[in-house]
Amino acid sequence: MRTFALIVFSVVFISGVSASNNLAQINDQDGFTNVRDSASSYSNIVGILTVEDFFVCIPSPSTWWRVTAFKNDSTGKQLSGYVHSSRIQLIDSLDNTSKRALLIKVLDRHKSMATEFHAAFTSKNSPAYKSSRAALEKHSEENYTPILNTLSNYFCETGDTVVIQHFLAAIIADSGSANEMPCNALCQCYICFPAAVISQVLQFKNLRQRAILFEDIEYGLLNHYDVSEDGKSSNRDYLRLREQLDKSR
Numbered sequence: 001m002r003t004f005a006l007i008v009f010s011v012v013f014i015s016g017v018s019a020s021n022n023l024a025q026i027n028d029q030d031g032f033t034n035v036r037d038s039a040s041s042y043s044n045i046v047g048i049l050t051v052e053d054f055f056v057c058i059p060s061p062s063t064w065w066r067v068t069a070f071k072n073d074s075t076g077k078q079l080s081g082y083v084h085s086s087r088i089q090l091i092d093s094l095d096n097t098s099k100r101a102l103l104i105k106v107l108d109r110h111k112s113m114a115t116e117f118h119a120a121f122t123s124k125n126s127p128a129y130k131s132s133r134a135a136l137e138k139h140s141e142e143n144y145t146p147i148l149n150t151l152s153n154y155f156c157e158t159g160d161t162v163v164i165q166h167f168l169a170a171i172i173a174d175s176g177s178a179n180e181m182p183c184n185a186l187c188q189c190y191i192c193f194p195a196a197v198i199s200q201v202l203q204f205k206n207l208r209q210r211a212i213l214f215e216d217i218e219y220g221l222l223n224h225y226d227v228s229e230d231g232k233s234s235n236r237d238y239l240r241l242r243e244q245l246d247k248s249r
Helices: 096-123 126-158 161-173 181-192 194-201 207-224 236-248
Strands: 022-026 032-036 045-050 055-057 064-072 078-084 088-090
Touching: 022 045, 022 126, 032 064, 045 064, 045 078, 064 126, 096 126, 096 161, 126 161, 126 181, 161 181, 161 194, 161 207, 181 194, 181 207, 181 236, 194 207, 194 236, 207 236
Parallel strands: none
Antiparallel strands: 022 055, 022 088, 032 045, 032 078, 055 064, 064 078
16 A cells, blocks of 8 residues: 655644644735734744645734744744734634635545656656656645644544545545555544445445555554454454445455
8 A cells, every 4th residue: 555655754743732722714804914923913933834735723812822833934844933913823623614625625636646646656756756846745745634633523524525525535645655644534434424434435446446445444443443463352342343344345
């Protein structure tokens, strides 16, 4: 499944930032906002966040919230500082229609970039390979991986199989990646609505693509449940979900 030398590091835990923090984007008509080194509009600007950037923050009574972005500043360090709360849009506060549009946008962009990377890899076009690889890694670290927790939560709340269709297509396009986070997110979706996820997997006519998706769900289950190295477990939920998965292959 992971055959290409594309290593994408997990960004769920970076520089002390945990998944329990609030994922956000900026809300600014100008399309960007300044990140400052302290909680004041008179403090130094340490970077800029655009409408395409994701970051995490901890809401507080203060009008200035501490933020940590999934991208680096001009010095190559992880961008971190303060943004006025009026410029912050918490992703969890979006309505489901807006969440769906955001998820599909990120997923489709990732699919497109992964397809470009694989085409360059196959054609042995070195310049295109380097540029497409860098772009794909950047998007994975800054956009695709950060949104996966929102995706699984959204699906478990709504059962929206359209989003799952886009997610599975992105996974197939990026099937050479070493990033394990999509497997875990897909597993969470499967745990919530196993029949719905399997139904979408079976929509793929290519048997190899089906196998990749089933393998990813299986890998996610092994990560999620307490399974021994030899693949054995007494967890009833795991056994039930694994049996359902195996019957569908």
